[in-house]
Amino acid sequence: MLSLKVDAIVNAANKYLQHGGGIAGQMVRRGGEIIQEESNKLSPIKTGEAVITSAGTLPARFVIHAVGPKMGEGTEDEKLYNAIKNSLNIANERNLKAIAIPAISTGIFGYPAERCAKVMKKAVYDFLKTKTTLEKIIVCLYEDWKYKIFLKEFT
Template structure:
């Protein structure tokens, strides 16, 4: 599947937030995000696509890590995928309580790990939507707004994350993200 850029927000210091329609496993960025479950068993949704296309190394490394709290992130290699690494971020399942706060923690954990590892580009799916049941509109609002805030608050303009993209599949999810991009364009 060919990826298509849908929208873009220029943040500051040359940092860009992009909305892409496509397959995250094909993105040529430093790191992609896997919306994982706490046990890092990659059997459904985006996680199963990543493992199926990559092979067994990601699941083997995940098994060694074991458990990750909701709202937290960890990292593995990427096997044969075009990215350098995979950040596994555990978002909330709808109905478990404090979902908005947990999703905010998850995206900030993911972006923080990306920054600490020195990656300049990251591709993120709609964490917690899909099989975790988080509503698309709430998901898009939290992920887009938290990412803009994170990028605006970075101190050093010469280092760190330059590109954050949301790589989305599915018409309804894409529409929710497009709405948030349009509404969130900052004035600089």
């Protein structure tokens, strides 16, 4: 995802927007400290919310940081839906054309991939019912088994 030349990539963030490990850590190492510096000015944010920063030297123009739910905190599906929908809304407000979004919360936050696929499909389909500048929404999946789950859900 970090090498995609799109208008925005979505970073599955924590509420403090601290991008130390995983894909988020790689994002700052590749794109530069400016991403973390801009994030620091916007944090903390609530679960389900999203904010936008520049992408530094990444091929994308922007990074949209979305905070998904941790399993067990309650109303996880609603919070994930909001994180996805808010990310898409930010892209639309900026008149962006292409966005890449991962399976938010399915890593260390423990959200089941099957549920994520269903919630993401609903959020994306609901969003596409509105007038939008987005022409391309890329779902980025890092494991083959997740790809199969999302492919089944979206086809």
